[in-house]
Amino acid sequence: MDEAQFAELAEWVTGEGLVGSTEAEMMTGFCERAVAAGLPLASGLMIIDTLHPVHEGRAVRWYRAKDRETEFLEYGRTNEGEAAENWRTSPFYLLVKSDEKLSRHRVRAEAEAGSHFFNSKHVEGMTEVVVMVNRFAAEGIIGEMDCVYSAWGTDRPEGFSDREVAALKRLTPFLALAIKCIALGRIAETLVETYLGRDAGRMVLGGRIARGVADRIGAALWFSDLRGYTTITDTAAPEQIIPLLNDYADAVVSAIHGRGGDVLKLIGDGVLAIFRSEDGVLACRAAVAAATNAAERIEALNRRRAAESLPTTHMYLGLHIGEVFFGNIGSKDRLDFTVVGPAVNETSRIAAMCRSADQRILMSAAFAQALDDPRRVVSVGRFALRGVGRPQELFTLDPEAYAQP
Numbered sequence: 001m002d003e004a005q006f007a008e009l010a011e012w013v014t015g016e017g018l019v020g021s022t023e024a025e026m027m028t029g030f031c032e033r034a035v036a037a038g039l040p041l042a043s044g045l046m047i048i049d050t051l052h053p054v055h056e057g058r059a060v061r062w063y064r065a066k067d068r069e070t071e072f073l074e075y076g077r078t079n080e081g082e083a084a085e086n087w088r089t090s091p092f093y094l095l096v097k098s099d100e101k102l103s104r105h106r107v108r109a110e111a112e113a114g115s116h117f118f119n120s121k122h123v124e125g126m127t128e129v130v131v132m133v134n135r136f137a138a139e140g141i142i143g144e145m146d147c148v149y150s151a152w153g154t155d156r157p158e159g160f161s162d163r164e165v166a167a168l169k170r171l172t173p174f175l176a177l178a179i180k181c182i183a184l185g186r187i188a189e190t191l192v193e194t195y196l197g198r199d200a201g202r203m204v205l206g207g208r209i210a211r212g213v214a215d216r217i218g219a220a221l222w223f224s225d226l227r228g229y230t231t232i233t234d235t236a237a238p239e240q241i242i243p244l245l246n247d248y249a250d251a252v253v254s255a256i257h258g259r260g261g262d263v264l265k266l267i268g269d270g271v272l273a274i275f276r277s278e279d280g281v282l283a284c285r286a287a288v289a290a291a292t293n294a295a296e297r298i299e300a301l302n303r304r305r306a307a308e309s310l311p312t313t314h315m316y317l318g319l320h321i322g323e324v325f326f327g328n329i330g331s332k333d334r335l336d337f338t339v340v341g342p343a344v345n346e347t348s349r350i351a352a353m354c355r356s357a358d359q360r361i362l363m364s365a366a367f368a369q370a371l372d373d374p375r376r377v378v379s380v381g382r383f384a385l386r387g388v389g390r391p392q393e394l395f396t397l398d399p400e401a402y403a404q405p
Contacts, residue, residue, distance in 0.1 A: 001167045005037040010174045017178025020185070023060040024070045030175050031062045039164055043126060043153035046179055047092070051143035051187045053194060058183070063124075090117050091131040092149045102169060105129045106159065121153055128159030130168055134176040142187060148176035199262040199276070200326075200337040211335060214327025219339070220275040220283040220367065221324070221347040222261065222290070224252060224317040227355075229269040236311050244311060245269060251301050252315060255294035259286040264338050270348075274339060280321060284371040287319055288397065291361055318351030319363040321370050349385040350394060357383065359396045368395040 001009075012033060016026045023046070031044045042064045049057035055074040062070045078087040087093055095103055107126045110118035121129055135147040150172055154160055160168075192201035226232075226248055233241055249271070253263050256273045265272040275290075277283040294315060302312040322343030328335045350362050357380050368377045377395040384391045 001037045009033050013174045013178050017181045024072045027060045027062045028070045040154045040156045042155040045151040047149040048179055048183050049144040052190050095133045102132045125155045126153035129153045130165055132172055134173050196337050197262045197264045211328055214325040217326045218323050220287040221320045222273040223347040223351045224271045224315050226269040226313045227316055228313055232311050251297035252294050255290045259290040280370040281372045316351055316354035317361045318347050319367045320347040321367045353383050361396050362394045365393045
């Protein structure tokens with residue numbers, strides 16, 4: 001590879017990073033151009049950790065063989081079990097521990113010595129693998145994302161030449177920087193959607209971050225909490241409380257997301273969500289479908305927790321429909337993207353009445369009417385809601401409604 005080819009490839013990968021190409025597109029284009037420029041690559045691997053509630057990081061693999069497409073995968077935690085053992089025996093871990101930046105490995109010798117990593121490379125036909133780590137300065141670290149790992153393989157019998165390894169060492173930082181840019185964008189998306197909700201997160205990333213910017217929208221509103229939560233926290237072992245909240249939140253949030261709703265807040269054991277649609281009937285029916293699914297998930301969860309002698313509970317749910325303001329609210333230093341308005345307050349008051357009415361689900365008359373399915377709702381009477389001027393007639397689902405989709 002001459003200087004002109006090097007400059008051309010470095011310019012190409014920089015441009016791909018700026019336009020936001022995917023990891024797979026970038027890796028494929030980089031490796032194919034490197035091969036065309038004379039580097040004897042047969043495989044390439046890039047790995048970067050991330051900041052995600054489930055995944056520890058992401059990897060992209062390229063193979064020169066035409067029958068193998070570039071693979072993009074996400075991996076879980078590597079701090080326990082078989083995953084931890086594989087990590088500790090990998091050449092990447094050895095680089096981290098030695099504080100070196102590059103190592104060269106003859107694949108057959110490493111495989112015969114018992115390396116799981118190099119045994120797989122030997123099966124793939126590699127003769128030599130060059131492993132690198134491109135570290136970030138302290139200011140560039142986010143969570144566990146403190147470097148980019150890479151591994152470059154050749155199937156040429158004599159392996160890489162020193163000049164080829166030097167070229168890879170010069171080129172890889174360009175690709176690592178482009179991969180980091182993609183990772184940072186995905187981290188930003190994950191964070192805002194995880195902590196603000198899916199729709200709110202997308203709106204914030206789209207530029208809706210100015211204080212006081214809010215839309216007036218119509219939505220079906222959901223507010224739920226857990227029955228007897230205070231009693232459970234007073235009597236259960238402290239180490240059981242967070243797992244309990246996680247278990248029930250997973251059941252409720254999954255049901256809401258499954259029907260197109262957006263969870264805006266988790267308030268202790270409470271969940272605030274909205275279902276948006278230009279057709280109020282569709283929004284209300286989506287909320288009811290989510291309620292039915294959440295109840296099913298909680299029943300299954302309770303069977304599992306009871307079998308493990310863990311505390312169980314049920315969901316109290318209030319449903320309402322109305323106009324709300326949806327947007328940025330707060331101080332200049334701390335904003336929240338949420339919904340506000342009388343309808344939100346009424347929804348929480350309706351949920352609070354579940355205890356007095358001995359019902360797991362209560363809905364406002366406006367919601368029941370918008371649902372447009374009188375066979376599925378039953379009036380439970382008129383109730384005075386705290387902070388609401390006039391008594392409200394509340395409804396619940398007919399018991400048979402739980403069996404309906």
